[in-house]
Amino acid sequence: MTVKYALRPSEPRLFDEGTVSFVLGGGGYLEGLHTTVGTMQVGEAKTGVAIDSGFGEYIESGVATLDISQAPAGLKTGMSVLLQLEGGKQKARVTEMTDETFTLDANHPLAGKQLELDVELVAVDAGASAHEVATFAGGCFWGVELAYQREPGVVGTAVGYTQGSTEAPSYEQVCSGTTGHTEAVQVVFNPDKVSFARLCELLIDRLGENVWRENQVGNDRGTQYRHGIYPHSVEQRAVAEQKLAAIRPHPGGLPVRTEVVTAAKFWDGEDYHQQYLQKGGQDARKGAEETIRCYG
DSSP, X not given: OEEEEEEESOXXXXXXXXXXXXXXXXXXXXXXXXXXXXXXXXXOEEEEEEXXXXXXXXXXXXXXXXXXXXXXXXXXXXXXXXXXXXTEEEEEEEEEEOSSXXXXXXXXXXXXXXXXXXXXXXXXXXXXXXXXXXEEEOSSHHHHHHHHHTSTTEEEEEEEEESOSSSSOOHHHHHTTOSOOEEEEEEEEOTTTSOHHHHHHHHHHHHGGGGGSTTEETTEESGGGOXXXXXXXXXXXXXXXXXXXXXXXXXXXXXXXXEEOOOXXXXXOOGGGTTHHHHTTOOOSTTOOSOOOSOO
16 A cells, blocks of 8 residues: 555654555554554545554553662763663663652653554555565564665565474474474565565675574574575575575685575564564664664
């Protein structure tokens, strides 16, 4: 679908506004935008539709007031800090400081808030059947998905699990390394605006030195983190093999470990994994160049 939309209050967003195209229900933007246009006819416009801001409920337990002695030097109200927790890293804002305490809030500033949506449904793409699907694995799927969200011509993304044998696997099952799946991203793209070759190059660039590592990307190890390009057609396979063959030789003679295997069943990951880094505050606009950090 192609829509023209704006949100109020007007402020910087993590995704493109104005005239945009996307796969209905295919991720990105706000769920409320997808839900609203899914009931509209071409040429119809709606104004002032109340939708959720997309950052979940405000969680009171996400706020903590600590003794000022625990505050790092130079800490001020409004600053963001990165907390190292048992389950990983978490960003929090300093919302209040006194002579005795300071307060951290791990909720997003828009958590629990409503926005007003103005939207016009410009077109339902009659050429949607010409769009292609591509599947890539490059370690933790959060960062790989955000990279593809930013790519012009990509109109839909989803994270999930592929190339395994277990039906409808859970994240926990995949992480155990027993299902044969790898964490992957499925991409819907318009080949008139971005080539499959470019999408392969994007993966290879993100992998860097990891192209020579088996079942490993960075510190993530295991078969669930093996990297690959999973073609959906003979043409995609030929391009994928060509791009991997063009990688410069390893100084020590190691072979490229990024696999090319025909795409198997792709199982969507859990809802909380979808567009995880965008939801955590990272920029998903087309062409964004901010460094991708693999935490929310």
